[in-house]
Amino acid sequence: MWKPDRHSRQPLYEQIADHIEQRIAYGEFPPGSLLPSERKMAAQLGVNRSTVIMAFDELRATGLIESKTGSGTRVSTSKWEVAPKHTPNWKSYSEGGHFLPNLPFMRKIREALAQNPSLIDFASGELAADLAPIDEIAALMSEHRYTSYLGYDNPQGYVPLRQALVGYLEKHRGIRATEASILITSGSQQSLYLITQCLLSPGDAVAIEDPSYCYSLPMFQSAGLRLFRLPVDRHGVRPEDVRALYKKHRIKMVFANPNFQNPTGSVLAAERRKQLLEVASELALPIVEDDPFSLTAYDGMPPAPLKSMDEVGSVLHIGSFSKIAASGLRIGWMVAPRAIAERLADARQQMDFGLSVIPQQMAAQFLSSSYFDPHLERLRMQLVFKRDLLVEALNKELPGLIRFAVPDGGLHLWCKLVPEVHDGKLLEEGIRRGVVFVPGSVYGSDSGFVRFTFARARTEDIAEGIAKFAEALKDTLGGA
Template sequence: MWKPDRGSKKALYQQIADHLEQRISYGEFPPGSLLPSERKLADRLGVNRSTVIMAFAELRSMGIIDSRTGSGTRVSATKWGATPRHTPNWSRYAEGGNFLPNLPFMRRIREALIQQPSLIDFASGELAADLAPSEEIAKLMSGFQYTSYLGYDNPQGSIPLRQALVDYLEKYREIRTTESSILITSGSQQSLYLITQCLLSPGDAVAIEDPSYCYSLPMFQSAGIRLFRLPVDSQGIQPEEIRSLFKKHRIKMVFLNPNFQNPTGTVLSDASRRQLLDIASELRLPIVEDDPFSLTAYDGNPPSPLKASDKVGSIIYIGSFSKIAASGLRIGWMVAPHSIVKRLADARQQMDFGLSVIPQQVAGQFLQSSLFEPHLDRLRMELRFRRDLTIEALNKELPDALAYTIPDGGLHLWCRLNSAIQDGRLLEETIKRGTVFVPGSVYGSDPGFVRFTFSRPKTEDIERGISLFCEAFRQLNN
């Protein structure tokens, strides 16, 4: 007689449910037939009765069996009809596949924000509505006329947008490139996805910062990529660590966010930049530079990207509209060797046949308009103000309970709590009180770190949101 495998990673109740479903589908238990009682089946299979109860509950949830008090458990007659037929086991499909779901904390945060729209949101890494150039975009679109054919566009992205980006990158980021070396993507995240899926193979080793936004993206694990850490301090990473990882693990690529790094807000030092480029050239090692925050530099003097000093073509440069304008436009870009751009454009075309042509045209017009620079000036001023409000509230509420480094740009404040508190308990306590943040462990750090995104809440809600967080912290710290 079949028995569940106690050495399997699959739960015993799930094994039992799957086995019974298979036997029912084979007609061994016809529609309407009586199944063994929970106690008898538990004795036969050598498991606790509670395990069988869970297995039956799983089958009932799919409509395969019915249970009635005094009548036992039977195979559903109404669901199966004359012959064994039923819907697919969608729960197993949902749990399958190679692409992993978001981290549990991120799913919990998203669920809370959907269920409680009034939450003061320090978690979502985007701009608040009043920081986006809504009026500027509306002004551009008031005279908008799209005269070209509204069909699939160039696989690399709109030519006018790529031409606008050539000028933008040279003016604002000191990067000289051509439109043929630019790929338009649906934000930075699609750029990273294309790189992990098309340029790397399962089992490849890559280096990422520690902590890093990359840890919050299961796409790396979904692609079977092995991640190795580059610790981040106040000066960014130590480039010699890359050489060490290359020798030990033969890393094939390095992923960096050197300017106002997410989540720490640090900027890679000039000395480390020079050393990093030398090591990358020596090892013939590609670097993926994610640069979404540079133009938010509060003093108006953004740090140069690594790509601006790249003389040998070691760097794939990723940028986005999301952190400086509007995430809803879904406009990102990648600057890479033409062979790489062609390869990734081909892959992206298989996914979606390219982006919508209208947001691309709007983005291109905005970059070239006289409205862009005033928007950046206003954005920087507002972000600095919100950063200061957040720090002031934390200093008022928890003057001796946390530590942080004041960022000079970006959207985030990275804090270390001086007490050991479980991330999950702290998150749930803050949600109960009406606010939400991101636990630092999401980004690969040890417990006790938190990231506040001060660009997302309304200005008038920042002090109250921080106060609610601190109430939760004090409650757990007592």
Template sequence: MRKPDRTSKKPLYQQISDEMERSIIYGEYPPGSFLPSERKLAERLEVNRSTVVQAYEELRARGIVESISGSGTMVSNHIWGIRPNLTPNWRQYVEGGTFAPNLPYIRRVREVLRERESIIDFASGELSADLFPNEAIKQLMRDIPFEAYLGYDDPSGYLPLRETLVGFLEERLRIRATEASILITSGSQQSLYLIMQCLLAPGDAVAIEDPSYYYSLSMFQSAGLRIFRLPVKEDGIEPEDIMNLYRQHRIRMIFLNPNYQNPTGTILHASKREALLKIAAELGIPIVEDDPFSLTSFDHCPPDTLKSIDTHGSVLYVGSLSKVAASGLRIGWLVAPQAVVQRLADARQQMDFGLSIVPQWLANKFLGSDLFDQHIHFLRDSLSLKQHVMIRSLQQELPDQISFTPARGGLNLWCTIQDKLDDQKLLEEAIKRGVVFMPGTVFGSEPGHLRLCFARPSMDEIASGISKLAQAFHALTQKC
């Protein structure tokens, strides 16, 4: 909902009531649904609560809404004389369907980030604006040929980009591929979605790390998959756990993030990688390797990917530019056997007829230029410095309350809380003070952990954000 225009001659309450009426007409608030509370809407629109009260009174006077004692303000079921049985039950539709909503913590964090632009964001796993290669992209955009083809492209993706990725992946990550074995996607999550929808069926058992970013993805639940966990230790998962899960549940696929794992930052030990690939080959189980962070290696020397040492063809490799360049470009890639690429490309074509050619053209030029080398060196050094600032601030502000192991790459610091604190209460105390983080339970871990993204806030915000987080800790421990 748009904030009212304070320069307009129309009273603020009138603007709010008119805007709310439009939202009701357009179906955003169907009959029988409740409007935001007066307090929440006042905070969102940055007006006094009394202004919202007056706006709601105006809507009641028009017969559009009614007050329900103890519940709030509800859109009338008899709005404008329409009989209830002629109005679709939108709540029933919204709560139906097969695609599960995001987890409550994720929805809460995103709501706060939308409503409060000034909040310090340790929750979002993406780069800050100053780490985007803006100048490089501007320079490349000036070179877009006027006669560029803007129609539907190859469903597997822009051929020149796939050809560039063949050399890029081999040079930087020692991954061998051909243009026919690469599918361009709109980021890693589309790759994962296509894999789940096309290569698995409801009821199939899959293994994921614990804790894991995958646990936060409702798409696993939406696909009807049975999820079994692989505990992550200091050097990654135990390959033998896969054999045990296979014996018990006949798992059909393994989803892993071996390098700078999200959220823990751990690196799967080299000896475990060999054992893992051997077990996967013996059992005939594919491994989906999600690798968003290898190129962020702080020492400029990333560990081998599973795909680069896979001699059995067991690994489906997923990468993207989201964590190393700009999430807004929406460029990712999947390296897989040609038959898999064709199957997934066919499914993706049914969804969107293929990606826009413009970001693919930009990604191709960027990856094939010296501009990418300049950017990735700058990014690695900047992320390393940001983590250093965060660690120093945590040691100063919360020396006895939080422990952690510094990451060697990636965007996140995984922290263990020494005292038992309620995740939800700690998050709400932090929000009150102007900082937000992601509770560890979002990733399937036991209570007592949190993930702090040091990439999203600016360098100047990190110390201030940790100070606010410390205030939330102290406030909650005093209450306990």
């Protein structure tokens, strides 16, 4: 994000005015578009509001912008005295289309992190740099020369990566697959997107866990799906609830995250796994199993995935490198019947002609290398350490004010706040104090739940971040 240069001889307000004029000239702010408020722009640029007021005064004097009480400040529809005849209504376009924007809380979190990278981040569901295999990937890149043709690759995914995944899935997940049944995606989210867009139709009823990461993804609503809840307790979902939803709503698919569920951290009990597969088989009902966290099991013994127990082909299994290696590689996969893998590969080719072959080559090498297993062991040890720091800090700062179950794997801690509190006010106060987290309502819960991701924050920041959260909570309660 652009910032004015405080070491320049040019006054800050002139730099800001020049920058806004440039953005207007480039069409980023078309004629008639609303500019950010003086207060918001001052916060974004790290300057006093009076500096922005002076910059706006400068632009008003040139006729580039105009202000009206109660309507904000807009770009003049007569730029440099040349009246545009057919300027598109970009605001209308930005609000159109069938693909919905992110939830307001998620946009607020993203904007806060972009404006202030120093925020202590308990919101981002990814690994910190110190948990990623950076040195291992660098070593593999120096050991292997990637000299293959850099053209469009197989739309189903780089064949050596799919071959490496066959071995990985059997060794680490107990899943027997062939390369023809594996589709490479840019991550779990693209897998879910392809399923909702290509295998379901508007108006179809589907079952998702409650709370669930799926509630944070507007793609389900964008696809026109009707969502029905499967309550999650400490043993996961109840299979009889699936049967009841099928009878009442004729659900066409179940979306589940049985291992270290996001956000609760629960693990679907062994007996319920068996019963869920029996219900799915009886009703010919597909289950989409999102399994990004299993290999983070802190004892090194990941729960078996549903797919490893699937005898009739009911389960579409989704995996990803994002939670066990590096989200920036953008490598995920889906194990599916061959016809489904080919159908979704065809759809994905229409979107982007397939993934970049270079990260696929790197992922294939990493999976097959001697670095992979030691990396997993180191990752588990560091995650346990960070989890324990978070638990210790919560117990110290918020005794009697918060309840949680300590997870045995994954990246998240799901917390219930004992006193009633408004999600939005708590998030605002947290951001003001320098910490960001995800309110539970993002995942379909009632107000008063919080998800802390302990994998993203730096080890040395965890205690301080929870202290800031405790201050934010107490201030929010005091101001209620």
